[in-house]
Amino acid sequence: MTVRSRLSWKDVRDTVHDAILSGQYVPGDRLPRDADIASSLNCARSTVQRAMQDLSDSGLVERRRKGGTHVRLDPVTRATLDIPITRREVEQKGGRYGYQLIRQQQQTPPHKVLAALEMTTPQDLLRVEALHLSDCQPYMLEDRWICLDTAPEILDIDLSVQSANEWLVLNKPYSRCDLRFYAISADEKTADFLGTNAGAALFVIERTTWIETAPITTVRAITRPGYQLLTSS
Amino acid sequence: MTVRSRLSWKDVRDTVHDAILSGQYVPGDRLPRDADIASSLNCARSTVQRAMQDLSDSGLVERRRKGGTHVRLDPVTRATLDIPITRREVEQKGGRYGYQLIRQQQQTPPHKVLAALEMTTPQDLLRVEALHLSDCQPYMLEDRWICLDTAPEILDIDLSVQSANEWLVLNKPYSRCDLRFYAISADEKTADFLGTNAGAALFVIERTTWIETAPITTVRAITRPGYQLLTSS
DNA sequence: TGACAAATTATGTCTATACATAATATCATT
DNA sequence: AATGATATTATGTATAGACATAATTTGTCA
Known part of the structure; x- marks a missing residue:
C-alpha cells in the first residue's frame, strides 16, 4: 500500500x-x-x-x-451554487445561444426594486428587458434594473448586441451578491414570451449585486418551464 | 489611522x-x-x-x-446556500414548529427515485410522507424515500414523534449531497395539504444524500406558496 | 455565597523555510 | 521545422515556532 x-x-x-x-x-x-x-x-x-x-x-x-x-448539534446542509452567465449556461447544456432585447429605457423604479437594491434616495434607473434563447427557443426572460450612478458606461453599450448580463459581469465585478429563488405563476405576457400558457409554474432567480455599498443591478430572471437549478459538486 | x-x-x-x-x-x-x-x-x-x-x-x-x-475570463456567481433542518428553519423565522406524519410504508420505488439515488438493483425502500407546520399552518410537504440497507435503524424510530428529516440528519451524516430546485404546479392532493388551490406555483427542493456511494435518502420537499430561498451571506 | 481578577487552555494566525509539482520555456539534435 | 530532453518558474503544501485571542476555570477576597 x-x-x-x-x-x-x-x-x-x-x-x-x-x-x-x-x-x-x-x-x-x-x-x-x-x-x-x-x-x-x-x-x-x-x-x-x-x-x-x-x-x-x-x-x-x-x-x-x-x-x-x-x-455540530444542528447540522446544516451547506451547498455551493454556480450560476454562470446565461450564454455559458446555454452552451454548457449543448444549446445554441441567442439573445433578444425587448425594451430598454430609463425610468423610475418601483419601491420593490429600490428596496432590493437597498437604495434610499429614489432616482432613475435603466430598465432592460431581454429574452435569452437556447436553440431559438425561449430560455430565460430577464427584467433588469441598472444603477446609472454605479455603471454609467452601460449607456454607451448597444444592448441589442451584447446582453447587459454579459457586459456587467465582465465590467462590473461585485463585492456582494444576493440571490433569491422562488416560484411564480406565469401571467399572460410572461407566458407569451416563454412560449407557455398563463398559469404555468415557473422558476425565478433574483440577483442583486453591489460594489461595496453601491448598488449595481438587480435582475429578475424567469426561466422557461421545466428549468432546474442544481448544486455544482 | x-x-x-x-x-x-x-x-x-x-x-x-x-x-x-x-x-x-x-x-x-x-x-x-x-x-x-x-x-x-x-x-x-x-x-x-x-x-x-x-x-x-x-x-x-x-x-x-x-x-x-x-x-477569470468567465466569472461565475458562486453562492453558498444553508439549508437547515426544517424545525430550525421554522423556528428561525419565528414560527412555532409542528409536524404531522401522513403515511409510512415500505414499497418498491419508481424508476425516478432509483435514478436519483443512483441505485442499480431495485429493492424496497421506506417511503415517508409528512407535513411540516409553522404556527399550525402548512409549511412544507415532504415525500421521502429511505434506503433500508444504509439506514435500517429508521424502522425502530417512531416517525410520528420525530421527523425522518431530523433523525437522519442527526444519525446519518452524509459525505455527498445533491440538491435540485424547481417549480411545480400544485395538483389537487398537494394543494389540499398545503392549503392552497390546485395550479398554484410551488417551489420544490429535492435533496439526495449518500455515505460514500451508499444511498441514504432522497426527498422532495414542496414548500408552501410564497416560499423563498435566500443565499446565506 | 457571590463577584471579580488572574491563570490556563484551545484555537487563530503569521512567518520563514524547505521541498513538491506542474506547466512552460529553452535549447540541442535531427 | 519538428522533436524531445532539460532547465526554469510559479504555485502547492507541510513544518516548526512564535505570538494573539477568546473563553473557561481557578483562585481570591469580601
Whole structure:
C-alpha cells in the first residue's frame, strides 16, 4: 500500500470526516484537541488546523477558542451554487445561444426594486428587458434594473448586441451578491414570451449585486418551464 | 489611522479583490506572482497563497502552476446556500414548529427515485410522507424515500414523534449531497395539504444524500406558496 | 455565597523555510 | 521545422515556532 510520506490537510480533513461519518463521534461530541490529532496522525498542528477550519466552514463541526471542537448539534446542509452567465449556461447544456432585447429605457423604479437594491434616495434607473434563447427557443426572460450612478458606461453599450448580463459581469465585478429563488405563476405576457400558457409554474432567480455599498443591478430572471437549478459538486 | 502590525490573509484577499473590483486588473489579466505581492504588501508568501486560494475557490481568479494567476475570463456567481433542518428553519423565522406524519410504508420505488439515488438493483425502500407546520399552518410537504440497507435503524424510530428529516440528519451524516430546485404546479392532493388551490406555483427542493456511494435518502420537499430561498451571506 | 481578577487552555494566525509539482520555456539534435 | 530532453518558474503544501485571542476555570477576597 502507498503511504504518502507527508499527510496533506485534506487527508486529515477526510480522516476526521470519516470518523464522524462512521459514528465514532456523534453530534455534540467533543473532538480531541488539534495538537493531539496532530501527534496521533503524526503531522503538524497547522495541518490539522487547516483541516478543521475546512470542516468548520462546511458546517460539520463548530470550533470555539478554549472550548475546543464539537460535532455540530444542528447540522446544516451547506451547498455551493454556480450560476454562470446565461450564454455559458446555454452552451454548457449543448444549446445554441441567442439573445433578444425587448425594451430598454430609463425610468423610475418601483419601491420593490429600490428596496432590493437597498437604495434610499429614489432616482432613475435603466430598465432592460431581454429574452435569452437556447436553440431559438425561449430560455430565460430577464427584467433588469441598472444603477446609472454605479455603471454609467452601460449607456454607451448597444444592448441589442451584447446582453447587459454579459457586459456587467465582465465590467462590473461585485463585492456582494444576493440571490433569491422562488416560484411564480406565469401571467399572460410572461407566458407569451416563454412560449407557455398563463398559469404555468415557473422558476425565478433574483440577483442583486453591489460594489461595496453601491448598488449595481438587480435582475429578475424567469426561466422557461421545466428549468432546474442544481448544486455544482 | 489604525495599521495592524501584521497583515492577515483576509486583508490580502480583500486588497487583491479590491484591485480587481476597481478595474486595475480586468478579466484575463495576469496578476503579479505571489512572492511579488508578498513583498509589495510586506507579508509572507504563504499569507498571499492563502488569500489567492480563497479567491480561486470563490471563482474570481484562476491559478495554474507556472502559468500564474489570472482574473477569470468567465466569472461565475458562486453562492453558498444553508439549508437547515426544517424545525430550525421554522423556528428561525419565528414560527412555532409542528409536524404531522401522513403515511409510512415500505414499497418498491419508481424508476425516478432509483435514478436519483443512483441505485442499480431495485429493492424496497421506506417511503415517508409528512407535513411540516409553522404556527399550525402548512409549511412544507415532504415525500421521502429511505434506503433500508444504509439506514435500517429508521424502522425502530417512531416517525410520528420525530421527523425522518431530523433523525437522519442527526444519525446519518452524509459525505455527498445533491440538491435540485424547481417549480411545480400544485395538483389537487398537494394543494389540499398545503392549503392552497390546485395550479398554484410551488417551489420544490429535492435533496439526495449518500455515505460514500451508499444511498441514504432522497426527498422532495414542496414548500408552501410564497416560499423563498435566500443565499446565506 | 457571590463577584471579580488572574491563570490556563484551545484555537487563530503569521512567518520563514524547505521541498513538491506542474506547466512552460529553452535549447540541442535531427 | 519538428522533436524531445532539460532547465526554469510559479504555485502547492507541510513544518516548526512564535505570538494573539477568546473563553473557561481557578483562585481570591469580601
